[in-house]
Amino acid sequence: MVNPAKLRETIAAGILILGSAAAAYSGYRLIGVLSVNAAIQDPSEASLEEDTAPEAVFAKALAFDREGDYQEALRLYHTLQNQADPAFRERVRYNMGTIYLREAASLWNARGVLEYTRVNALVAMAKENLKEALRLNPADQDARFNLEYAFRITPPPKEKEKANWQGTKSSVFSTLPGIPGGGP
Amino acid sequence: MRKFALPLAIILSTAAAFALLMNANDAAAPARFESQDDHAATHTMGDLIVRDVLVSTGPGVRIDPASLPAPGALSDWAEIRKVETDSNEEQTRIRFTYQVFYGLRGPETAELPPLRLRFEGAGGAPDVEAPALPVSFMPLIPPGIPDEKVAVRPLRPAETLPISPYGKWLALSLIAAGAGLLYLLWMRGLLPMFAGPLPFRRACRDLQRAASQPSPGQAACLILHRALNETAGEAIFGNGLESFLGRHPQFAGIRGELDEFFALSRRVFFAEDADGDAYAHCLKLARRARLLERRPS
Known part of the structure; x- marks a missing residue:
């Protein structure tokens, strides 16, 4: 026969232990989230480690881009493009595409076809990333707009260079081997 | 009269054989293209386009799944995202979901390519072709704006992580632990404010x-x-x-x-x-x- 008072005491002790464990776990996670949020709010102070939260890396990449180091920003975004969360991946792809597009647009508007190769490469990267962003979220209006702009500034296909050979008919024959001794 | 008997018999037997063949063909009820949605709507960059193709089929005739295009790039501006089929005894509905990335400066029309679908059944069935589907497009960027005046849409900001689940869990678990502790203290008479000590x-x-x-x-x-x-x-x-x-x-x-x-x-x-x-x-x-x-x- 179980003593009811003892049973109640055991249940209360169990609730106390479980509640304490849950409180400790929640507190630990809460502190983790708060520290990530602090790194997001002020990414310039945050240092990047192996286990840095993806959103903090994203914020750091934004900070690099704001400071003008877009290549470092792209390098960081590249490390994030295989994250599991599709919404997060979409934002990463959108930002990558938009950075490539912005650089391509500034070159295209400043130099035009003179920078054909670089603009073409940058626009191709912009299109690839913005298309991926739209595959992940077809409703993304900003990605649609930027992708359309990427198509607008795609340089026209370069004409195949004409042959630059200046030879004459006689010079062709002069290169053919003759028969020694002037044979028939 | 007798001399016409043999040719007449040949003609009649040929006609009977032909009629039998025709009946057999009817019984096979070959698949036939019926309709597909006409896309009156105008689309823009990145839109998903759903194309429903309806094919009437006879009993036992079904689509060969190998003839369906696989999801992926279809052309330089269209991709197939999803292909779904829904069949019954009389017809097969095939739903293609495309995503289009058509670059343009003004309103244009393009065509989603025709589809050749293979059906198979007891009597055999010919391929069915759904004709090309014209699709209208219009640009998101107003046509009159020169390229250098177009402002690229800004980058996405970083999003802070939500603290609400952990804050809620912490509060609930603290309440539970506190309730357990209070009960234990009360049982042991360690809460003099509640009915005095034991x-x-x-x-x-x-x-x-x-x-x-x-x-x-x-x-x-x-x-x-x-x-x-x-x-x-x-x-x-x-x-x-x-x-x-x-x-x-x-x-x-x-x-x-x-x-x-x-x-x-x-x-x-x-x-x-x-x-x-x-x-x-x-x-x-x-x-x-x-x-x-x-x-x-």
């Missing part, structure tokens, strides 16, 4: 106060008797100890000390014995009982 806890406190009295042994015995009586709800004597322990089994572990206490009490009050170590004995017993006592349910 008898032996109060006895311990009173015993400490009685230490300075001229004969603390007698006072200590009185205090301990009072605590026992209060716990039992009636006066307890040495001969009633067993029934007391039956009702309060938590004190069974100090049965010996309680027996000794009743003997000691008799000596102190009736044998005119000196106090001796009565006080110390009572204090020790009260402390042990305090650890065992629980608030009654």
